[in-house]
Amino acid sequence: MKQIYLDNASTTRMRPEVLDAMLPYFTEQYGNPSSIYPLGQEASDAVAEARSSLAGCIGAQPREVFFTSGGSESDNWAIKGFARANVAKGRHIITSAVEHHAVLHTCAALEKEGFEVTYLPVDGDGLVSVEDFKAAIRSDTILASIMFANNEIGTIQSIAELASAAHEAGVVFHTDAVQAFGHEYINVEEMGIDMLSASAHKLYGPKGMGLLYVRKGVKLLNLIDGGQQERGRRATTENVSGIVGFAKAAQLAEAEREAVHGSQLALRDHAIERILREIPHAKLNGSWESRLANNVNFSFEFIEGEGMLLQLAARGICVSSGSACTSGSLDPSHVLLAIGLPHEIAHGSLRMTLGRDTTLEDVDFAIDSLKATLANLRSMSPLYEDFQKTGEGSIIAEMKAQGVPYVS
């Protein structure tokens, strides 16, 4: 069956150009970049070139870019490494309630080490308030980590303002840009970003490959000690093919960014509008204005997410959900709860994230299928039965009555 892949926030299909760029580094140019003979030096040159190309994408210096095994390692390294290196200056860290677990669980680990963490709430759109942020800064605050764009609901934060508020108070500013790198314009100088995490597989590059940008002068302890790779900051024989593939993916993304952004935005808004128009008891999650161009996230009432995903999968549609059942945890997505969704409707959420080659047909087919799926699941839902019998018990209807935007 034809698969319609609308889960590009989860991972992406690697581009053939990226594979082509990587291929020589497996069985031909397989040298260790630390070696002195040509096979090693060529690998070393390829790594250096990739580093400066990636640095260029965000306005950084090559020596400020360090390769890692992915977004999670970058987040862990930035936050644990900075906190542990700067504990003498203070033990307070600020982050938000909607961060990825790679940030949240890292902060939780630091709390066990004696750090204190403020988890800023967000508004109904998922936005951190700059005022709240300023108010949370204490004299012993050393680090703030606020994600560039949310992986579930696509909300883009006011990074430049937050960073500047952090700097006014002498606080170092990290951003998890895993969802934004290669998709949104980023410039670490203009925006005042001190550390930035990115991951290659979110931009049609290889899995298991990430980077951490660290502004010159920002001190970190190593997460991975050992050899002298990455100027002694992150040990391990370089994943040369992965590094080369990451750089290639980023170059392509950078070159096509504006065009892709524009066409995705149109498709995204088409999808959002169709759902609001055609599917009752639905609510758009996340800001519509300050939102990744490829993110569509809805809650549907009276149904639970996993069943929806499985039925859509049976029609060849690959999407994801903030439902409890898909994550192995009893609670629904912490992001959906943080934007104020009651558990009941957080369970019935759906994320569709468009890719660079998603077509209008794909989106329309997905929405048609979604309508059929929801009708089927609602027909077997005891909650929908009750609602139909009594006309009561709809949370979304209440929201609508209260004037919450983008509900149907």
Added chain:
Amino acid sequence: MKQIYLDNASTTRMRPEVLDAMLPYFTEQYGNPSSIYPLGQEASDAVAEARSSLAGCIGAQPREVFFTSGGSESDNWAIKGFARANVAKGRHIITSAVEHHAVLHTCAALEKEGFEVTYLPVDGDGLVSVEDFKAAIRSDTILASIMFANNEIGTIQSIAELASAAHEAGVVFHTDAVQAFGHEYINVEEMGIDMLSASAHKLYGPKGMGLLYVRKGVKLLNLIDGGQQERGRRATTENVSGIVGFAKAAQLAEAEREAVHGSQLALRDHAIERILREIPHAKLNGSWESRLANNVNFSFEFIEGEGMLLQLAARGICVSSGSACTSGSLDPSHVLLAIGLPHEIAHGSLRMTLGRDTTLEDVDFAIDSLKATLANLRSMSPLYEDFQKTGEGSIIAEMKAQGVPYVS
């Protein structure tokens, strides 16, 4: 120019079969294993299959095998993760002076956190004495980490005996088996290994891919916190192609292990014997008896290693050295110093590590080139000039007089 690659302890040429196994997971089977739709489930199945295949190679259970980004991360995770999780039981760790930097620098980082580390000395062959090991165990010793086989001199430690001594005292035993996995017979049950690090690129697999075996019941803190991958122990979207490639490489290595071991042993001994016979002022480093089948390591007097490497590279021969200059540090290899080599001859060391397709012709050509290179470098060495004029100042001649074995 034809390249003769004799640096397989540094990294290996990925096998075409491994690349073939990996290829589908880049641009076709690109799903995220955490996803519920078939594209994700197939990736998840591939990861599960790879995990059980790798577990099988060392007699472990699949759920005891965790994927990492390489040997360095595995070492860091095992040692830091165990130490931090078990600090209530004690703060003392035992390791050896000849470990890889991924272990030594990790231990140094733990010393800064308040742990105490005993770095056991080794004998002239690079062997840790089981008696020394027992004597070093204290009531507050929680962990011992002794490498399976040394990356520079190839010496294989008495792992089963060391592990059993550790267990008698209730100490958990980790081994860095990066150089041994896929090359030597390993069984974690028989040998009593509690944790084991391995890295795919040392056995013709992909770079940036490793594993940590953790015996059921051994408690570790996470090094990389975040999502629920690896049962919540090591977060990040799985590097599916890397995992599949690692398993394929290990399967092939396991299937061919005895045959390759036998043929490499013959070539290795041929090389060692030719050098001892034909090159004066040379000393074999490391044990000859308890040694990796592919490792040849010599010190040559009156010359410095980098010059030797560059001249060999100019003839297409890829080898490495324990010389200061190639590592960016002022000191020569800590391993060569630990086996008692004076600085003067540690600088002039050469490591040739054979690969699975190294031929007798390759080895002979390399040794012929080595002879020419040494003659050339000695002809421009002021130390050799002095020795020739006075007949004095040869450390190796003194060693020979003292009965040190395997010197010429």
Added chain:
Amino acid sequence: MAMNYSEAVMDHFTNPRNVGEIENASGCGTVGNAVCGDIMRVYLDIDDDGIIQDAKFKTFGCGAAIATSSMATVLVKGKTVQQALEVTNKAVMEALDGLPPVKVHCSLLAEEAIHAALWDYAEKNGIMIEGLEKPVSDISEHDHGHDIDDEDED
């Protein structure tokens, strides 16, 4: 979290048997709650001989919840009330060729829903069913086994 549902689960999820309502049912029970994410409602039509002539369900929940509801109704149909009590969560799971560890709680919910419907039937008819205890209507107080690592806790 990988799912790896058996074929039987996928079949009962995609083609659930006995979806619907029974008007004037002999017994009807609803368990679970929408906060934790699973709600099951079972309708039973029980004849004068105490034989379950028909069973229907509605479920708000994941694939496993729907499949276990479907299977539970299939298993109790044609059975006596007493036999229906033997349709335990284990029996439902076995009939479905197993469930992923994180989904075992769904089969518990199905058992509870059958019990709740039987309790309702017993109450309506003023009878006592041996071995049947009053089911908790909100089973979220039960241990769902959801976020417990399937084997070890180390």
Added chain:
Amino acid sequence: MAMNYSEAVMDHFTNPRNVGEIENASGCGTVGNAVCGDIMRVYLDIDDDGIIQDAKFKTFGCGAAIATSSMATVLVKGKTVQQALEVTNKAVMEALDGLPPVKVHCSLLAEEAIHAALWDYAEKNGIMIEGLEKPVSDISEHDHGHDIDDEDED
């Protein structure tokens, strides 16, 4: 540690100029030590007008050490003693189109070796060479810049 030697360095390393000894040299100096890994010995043949007619070297050391020795001898040949003093490590490095940061110390060693040979010449002839200080024979006390991160220390 990646090397990335310039072509000039590789040329002077693979085809070093002026390797050898000069019998009854006007001046000979050896600097460095085998513990730290670099030893250079320079022989100078200086005529009565104080012009360096010939220069030879022997070096124990890495590629950069050999190349800088070679270049240093090339640069001083034909020069007066006074001009030879101006053959600084910078001059040697420039002539070689640069050196990797960790190798800069090698060029210092070459400068020291020339100075040591000139000092020997001056001593033998009982003269004072303006601007020449007694070179340290063991330059390992100098800062080699070896394990210093090339720019930042953070």
